[in-house]
Amino acid sequence: LQIYGPPVSPPTVKAFAATDIAPTTAVxxxxxxxxxxxxxxxxxxxxxxxxxxxxxPCEGAVPADTDAHPVSAELSGLAPNGSTYHYRVVATNTAGTSFSTPDRTFATVDQVITEGSTGISNPPPQSTAPSSLGMGF
Incomplete structure (x- = not known):
């Protein structure tokens, strides 16, 4: 039995640079x-x-055509302070599964810790009216 038809291929996938990298999140x-x-x-x-x-999961629609469509994923709960993460895109169609190569990496940024209150407060407003002290009335 021979079946003829157009050749089918698994998806073509590519990973690009991570963006919006913060201490515990990235895209x-x-x-x-x-x-x-x-x-x-x-x-x-x-x-x-x-x-x-x-x-x-990927965000972004991927219609059944031959164009490359952008996909993304928002990550949260990452370890801060320069932690390195590896990633790749994985996509499946009826012909099979594809993995993006090479492996990509990014590092989270340092978490900025702000100091507490300095203990300095705004002084009370000063009156501009003349004082009756020391006027000798």
């Missing part, structure tokens, strides 16, 4: 080309090593 960015097939899953895998360990 991961990438693109997905569905290769004319419906994308049934799209997510970012991330974690402190290239073994990842966590995932976040």
């Amino acid at each position: 991961l960015n990438g693109s997905v080309d569905a290769e004319e097939l419906e994308v049934t899953d799209c997510h970012f895998e991330y974690g402190p090593t290239a073994s990842y360990g966590q995932s976040q």
